[in-house]
Amino acid sequence: xxxxxxxxxxxxxxxxxxxxxxxxxxxxxxxxxxxxxxxxxxxxxxxxxxxxxxxxxxxxxxxxxxxxxxxxxxxxxxxxxxxxxxxxxxxxxxxxxxxxxxxxxxxxxxxxxxxxxxxxxxxxxxxxxxxxxxxxxxxxxxxxxxxxxxxxxxxxxxxxxxxxxxxxxxxxxxxxxxxxxxxxxxxxxxxxxxxxxxxxxxxxxxxxxxxxxxxxxxxxxxxxxxxxxxxxxxxxxxxxxxxxxxxxxxxxxxxxxxxxxxxxxxxxxxxxxxxxxxxxxxxxxxxxxxxxx
Amino acid sequence: xxxxxxxxxxxxxxxxxxxxxxxxxxxxxxxxxxxxxxxxxxxxxxxxxxxxxxxxxxxxxxxxxxxxxxxxxxxxxxxxxxxxxxxxxxxxxxxxxxxxxxxxxxxxxxxxxxxxxxxxxxxxxxxxxxxxxxxxxxxxxxxxxxxxxxxxxxxxxxxxxxxxxxxxxxxxxxxxxxxxxxxxxxxxxxxxxxxxxxxxxxxxxxxxxxxxxxxxxxxxxxxxxxxxxxxxxxxxxxxxxxxxxxxxxxxxxxxxxxxxxxxxxxxxxx
Amino acid sequence: xxxxxxxxxxxxxxxxxxxxxxxxxxxxxxxxxxxxxxxxxxxxxxxxxxxxxxxxxxxxxxxxxxxxxxxxxxxxxxxxxxxxxxxxxxxxxxxxxxxxxxxxxxxxxxxxxxxxxxxxxxxxxxxxxxxxxxxxxxxxxxxxxxxxxxxxxxxxxxxxxxxxxxxxxxxxxxxxxxxxxxxxxxxxxxxxxxxxxxxxxxxxxxxxxxxxxxxxxxxxxxxxxxxxxxxxxxxxxxxxxxxxxxxxxxxxxxxxxxxxxxxxxxxxxxxxxxxxxxxxxxxxxxxxxxxxxxxxxxxxxxxxxxxxxxxxxxxxxxxxxxxxxxxxxxxxxxxxxxxxxxxxxxxxxxxxxxxxxxxxxxxxxxxxxxxxxxxxxxxxxxxxxxxxxxxxxxxxxxxxxxxxxxxxxxxxxxxxxxxxxxx
Numbered sequence: 001x002x003x004x005x006x007x008x009x010x011x012x013x014x015x016x017x018x019x020x021x022x023x024x025x026x027x028x029x030x031x032x033x034x035x036x037x038x039x040x041x042x043x044x045x046x047x048x049x050x051x052x053x054x055x056x057x058x059x060x061x062x063x064x065x066x067x068x069x070x071x072x073x074x075x076x077x078x079x080x081x082x083x084x085x086x087x088x089x090x091x092x093x094x095x096x097x098x099x100x101x102x103x104x105x106x107x108x109x110x111x112x113x114x115x116x117x118x119x120x121x122x123x124x125x126x127x128x129x130x131x132x133x134x135x136x137x138x139x140x141x142x143x144x145x146x147x148x149x150x151x152x153x154x155x156x157x158x159x160x161x162x163x164x165x166x167x168x169x170x171x172x173x174x175x176x177x178x179x180x181x182x183x184x185x186x187x188x189x190x191x192x193x194x195x196x197x198x199x200x201x202x203x204x205x206x207x208x209x210x211x212x213x214x215x216x217x218x219x220x221x222x223x224x225x226x227x228x229x230x231x232x233x234x235x236x237x238x239x240x241x242x243x244x245x246x247x248x249x250x251x252x253x254x255x256x257x258x259x260x261x262x263x264x265x266x267x268x269x270x271x272x273x274x275x276x277x278x279x280x281x282x283x284x285x286x287x288x289x290x291x292x293x
Numbered sequence: 294x295x296x297x298x299x300x301x302x303x304x305x306x307x308x309x310x311x312x313x314x315x316x317x318x319x320x321x322x323x324x325x326x327x328x329x330x331x332x333x334x335x336x337x338x339x340x341x342x343x344x345x346x347x348x349x350x351x352x353x354x355x356x357x358x359x360x361x362x363x364x365x366x367x368x369x370x371x372x373x374x375x376x377x378x379x380x381x382x383x384x385x386x387x388x389x390x391x392x393x394x395x396x397x398x399x400x401x402x403x404x405x406x407x408x409x410x411x412x413x414x415x416x417x418x419x420x421x422x423x424x425x426x427x428x429x430x431x432x433x434x435x436x437x438x439x440x441x442x443x444x445x446x447x448x449x450x451x452x453x454x455x456x457x458x459x460x461x462x463x464x465x466x467x468x469x470x471x472x473x474x475x476x477x478x479x480x481x482x483x484x485x486x487x488x489x490x491x492x493x494x495x496x497x498x499x500x501x502x503x504x505x506x507x508x509x510x511x512x513x514x515x516x517x518x519x520x521x522x523x524x525x526x527x528x529x530x531x532x533x534x535x536x537x538x539x540x541x542x543x544x545x546x547x548x549x550x551x552x553x554x555x556x557x558x559x560x561x562x563x
Numbered sequence: 564x565x566x567x568x569x570x571x572x573x574x575x576x577x578x579x580x581x582x583x584x585x586x587x588x589x590x591x592x593x594x595x596x597x598x599x600x601x602x603x604x605x606x607x608x609x610x611x612x613x614x615x616x617x618x619x620x621x622x623x624x625x626x627x628x629x630x631x632x633x634x635x636x637x638x639x640x641x642x643x644x645x646x647x648x649x650x651x652x653x654x655x656x657x658x659x660x661x662x663x664x665x666x667x668x669x670x671x672x673x674x675x676x677x678x679x680x681x682x683x684x685x686x687x688x689x690x691x692x693x694x695x696x697x698x699x700x701x702x703x704x705x706x707x708x709x710x711x712x713x714x715x716x717x718x719x720x721x722x723x724x725x726x727x728x729x730x731x732x733x734x735x736x737x738x739x740x741x742x743x744x745x746x747x748x749x750x751x752x753x754x755x756x757x758x759x760x761x762x763x764x765x766x767x768x769x770x771x772x773x774x775x776x777x778x779x780x781x782x783x784x785x786x787x788x789x790x791x792x793x794x795x796x797x798x799x800x801x802x803x804x805x806x807x808x809x810x811x812x813x814x815x816x817x818x819x820x821x822x823x824x825x826x827x828x829x830x831x832x833x834x835x836x837x838x839x840x841x842x843x844x845x846x847x848x849x850x851x852x853x854x855x856x857x858x859x860x861x862x863x864x865x866x867x868x869x870x871x872x873x874x875x876x877x878x879x880x881x882x883x884x885x886x887x888x889x890x891x892x893x894x895x896x897x898x899x900x901x902x903x904x905x906x907x908x909x910x911x912x913x914x915x916x917x918x919x920x921x922x923x924x925x926x927x928x929x930x931x932x933x934x935x936x937x938x939x940x941x942x943x944x945x946x947x948x949x950x951x952x953x954x955x956x957x958x959x960x961x962x963x964x965x966x967x968x969x970x971x972x973x974x975x976x977x978x979x980x981x982x983x984x985x986x
Binding site for chain 2: 082
């Protein structure tokens with residue numbers, strides 16, 4: 001009986017999550033492109049060999065990592081600040097909390113158009129601002145050194161509220177008397193943060209981090225609409241490269257290889273990030289010991 | 294630091310870009326290029342007219358997104374509710390494993406699935422059909438939905454269901470009359486989150502729908518981004534951005550409670 | 564009981580209405596064939612009048628609909644391909660850029676047209692428009708306009724246009740020094756297909772060749788290939804082109820030239836009509852010529868768009884009707900006069916009335932004589948992508964021309980090898 005309850009959901013999940021992975025693995029060992037008449041022909045490890053030597057894939061991977069790392073890092077810092085701000089009680093707090101959610105609710109492509117204008121050279125507001133501030137015209141979207149920063153900024157803007165909410169939930173589980181105890185011993189806000197907040201928030205930070213890193217790795221909508229991958233392919237992400245291989249170059253075999261490799265790499269990176277953060281932020285019991293000693 | 298100052302900074306950062314789009318959407322093309330133009334030449338409604346009178350008209354995209362959103366949410370709930378319930382009643386080891394698997398699936402960057410899903414659409418002729426989109430969307434939101442609803446079921450005292458069993462209610466009746474009404478806040482949260490996800494989803498909608506009459510909002514926006522023949526099309530883009538944002542802003546304002554509680558409870562127990 | 568009767572009546576009337584409307588619909592459907600064509604935004608707009616005329620002439624018989632797609636060529640192709648990959652495309656015909664033909668034909672998506680357009684028909688086309696319509700012996704595309712890359716110059720600032728790359732640089736610098744213009748030369752430098760078009764003209768202009776499809780010889784890192792890239796980069800370094808040209812497409816270059824900021828512009832024929840509009844600051848002071856090059860090597864990249872019919876369409880004959888109408892002499896005259904699209908029929912080019920009204924037509928004809936197409940291969944999207952990527956690196960000073968072109972050549976080679984075209 002129970003099985004019937006689980007079965008439909010399980011089936012759908014298998015088809016949509018597990019099936020593709022097997023399909024990609026299989027396809028990656030075949031040549032399937034416009035040159036083969038869109039039929040899959042086994043070609044051994046030729047796709048994988050090509051991937052190893054594909055400088056463009058490794059460049060895109062690096063760019064995606066850079067994007068994900070900087071974006072998630074900035075987000076967490078900002079989200080923590082926002083969560084701390086929203087944790088206190090003040091008039092209108094709920095209204096502000098709702099308003100800060102708006103960026104997260106908007107579809108990426110909708111606001112990406114807006115960002116194209118905001119960063120536009122020479123007519124956008126950012127350009128006017130930099131000219132006024134004496135920095136001069138930065139040609140943000142046309143300069144390979146700056147374009148990726150624009151994408152990071154747009155991504156941080158959109159996803160920080162989500163992380164902030166998760167951290168806020170965590171903050172609200174911390175009993176107030178812990179802070180009292182530290183203050184009684186003469187500790188200031190910074191010590192509160194280090195000894196109590198961060199350790200107790202660790203599971204939430206981990207959750208937000210893992211979630212965001214995985215999503216940031218798959219960045220697609222933002223890049224496609226904001227920069228199209230340019231300039232000089234400096235903002236191109238691996239998801240975009242996989243997409244183009246399939247839909248522009250009609251090379252499905254190679255696209256599958258890219259996806260498969262990326263999936264394996266993302267999993268590895270998530271595991272590492274998780275382990276890294278375990279070490280970085282001590283658990284509450286360890287830090288409590290530090291306070292009491 | 295002065296709290297008022299921080300709060301205003303926060304609001305400026307969150308709402309500034311969108312408000313700038315609102316401002317831009319009412320500026321004439323000339324005003325966009327020459328920012329210090331006189332008052333008479335500055336304001337215009339033509340951008341909105343252009344966007345609303347385009348072919349197909351803008352409201353069509355909103356309707357399409359709405360159809361997809363509602364059908365995905367319904368399908369997701371129909372599948373997730375039983376599954377969430379059943380998750381508590383399978384052997385413990387299996388349950389922990391399943392939960393881990395679900396978390397893994399929830400973290401998965403689904404954009405990577407686009408190719409396999411495209412092949413599925415081709416095989417089963419699911420392309421260019423709005424209702425068909427609800428299948429992948431429901432599937433992609435299953436992990437989160439199951440986890441959230443499972444938490445809600447866990448919170449119910451077991452005596453309630455035992456009493457109902459004693460009274461002779463069948464499983465379906467217990468579901469209908471006791472369990473589902475009791476977890477309705479969680480269901481509402483899950484529903485709104487799934488709806489938001491379906492509304493904002495891009496890669497799969499991009500590959501499954503090419504008919505301009507059936508586009509959902511995000512894909513339509515991307516296409517608008519590529520269609521302008523003007524060198525400074527940003528007035529029209531801004532109007533499209535504003536129009537595209539309005540439904541979502543409304544959704545957030547109206548459903549703020551379920552959204553916030555859904556996200557935070559997911560975090561607390563996840 | 565009364566309720567039951569009431570409901571029965573409602574059901575009965577609904578049933579009747581349903582049958583009637585179905586019958587009506589069926590009657591309609593039997594007589595009117597709806598044919599839909601997917602076109603990029605500018606063409607969808609430009610052909611509106613023609614479509615109306617067609618529908619009036621064929622009322623009750625064929626109804627032609629134009630679906631408007633994105634402006635940018637690549638985005639347009641992405642859209643068409645995703646429709647075709649899904650199996651059933653929601654349109655019967657597609658207005659296709661010349662570079663897509665090989666890929667679409669190889670994928671088996673196009674209906675061969677030799678049975679509809681004979682040799683005699685092909686002979687009516689001007690020579691420059693005959694390229695890019697066939698693949699592996701079959702005719703797949705019937706051209707609607709014959710775009711070619713042109714060098715626009717300001718007639719009020721110079722007596723004659725420059726003929727070699729060095730000339731262009733000198734003239735630009737002189738004019739910029741005299742503060743007559745902000746910039747010398749604006750062109751499409753963004754990382755997209757437009758950049759490939761610009762580059763083709765330069766590499767051919769310096770005497771080289773991008774890719775010879777018969778023997779897969781890659782000329783990107785040869786001396787002319789590197790010279791071409793270096794010359795383009797030099798334009799930015801020397802301040803003849805603005806730095807933001809690395810983000811320019813056709814609209815941005817046109818905008819800059821139109822307000823009088825630049826002395827030279829590279830663009831397609833449509834820009835001519837735009838520059839003669841009342842809001843143009845350079846109206847009446849614009850001349851066109853073919854791109855600067857080493858003597859005897861002047862080249863214009865072919866950019867023509869043509870109509871194709873998709874395999875699997877159930878309205879092939881009706882679609883061909885529409886194709887013929889949209890490419891007829893009258894249609895071409897209309898498109899040329901109103902939108903500046905260069906015609907494809909030789910007779911239109913020779914039309915004395917037209918030449919008198921718009922002498923610029925003769926210039927278009929001249930440019931068509933040196934028109935060259937980009938490599939015709941199903942792998943074109945990939946090799947163009949690789950080229951523009953490296954060019955963009957060079958233009959933004961991330962690589963030297965030698966480095967960039969070497970990478971471009973080796974990447975192109977890799978693509979050919981992976982596809983089994985070369986060992």
